[in-house]
Amino acid sequence: MSTPLDTQALPALQDTVLDAATLARLVSDIQGLAVVDEVLLKGGSSAMASTQRHSLEDAVDALQRGQVLGVQVRYRYQGQCWWDTLLRAPQGIRLVRISPDVEAASR
Numbered sequence: 001m002s003t004p005l006d007t008q009a010l011p012a013l014q015d016t017v018l019d020a021a022t023l024a025r026l027v028s029d030i031q032g033l034a035v036v037d038e039v040l041l042k043g044g045s046s047a048m049a050s051t052q053r054h055s056l057e058d059a060v061d062a063l064q065r066g067q068v069l070g071v072q073v074r075y076r077y078q079g080q081c082w083w084d085t086l087l088r089a090p091q092g093i094r095l096v097r098i099s100p101d102v103e104a105a106s107r
Contacts, residue, residue: 014097020064023086023093027060030084034075042070063088 018026030036039054041062059071063086070087085096 011099011101014095016095017089017091018086018093018095020092023060023064026084026095027056030073030075030077031056034077034082036073036075037081038072038074040072040074041068042072043068060086063093 036056039056039059041052041054041059056071056073059068059073062068063071066088070085073084073086075082075084080099081101083098083100085098087094087096
């Protein structure tokens with residue numbers, strides 16, 4: 001029997017679709033204001049994320065050209081960890097943001 005999920009223990013999730021200009025501002029903000037720890041590429045529906053080192057700019061460019069299905073950027077901003085996942089969507093680029101630090105995200 002499964003245990004009920006404690007939703008208060010889950011980090012907050014943000015989800016939106018970005019147009020090209022907003023995506024460019026996001027990349028610029030992350031590069032200029034945050035410390036990027038890792039950039040992961042999702043190559044296909046059954047392919048694991050790439051373990052090679054990639055720059056954020058190159059990864060987003062590959063996403064926009066359709067060479068990858070998604071990009072995950074793991075970074076630190078003002079002492080808090082964030083994971084931004086960028087996915088191709090019909091309306092633009094979908095951004096799903098989460099902070100894996102549950103305590104910091106709930107403050």
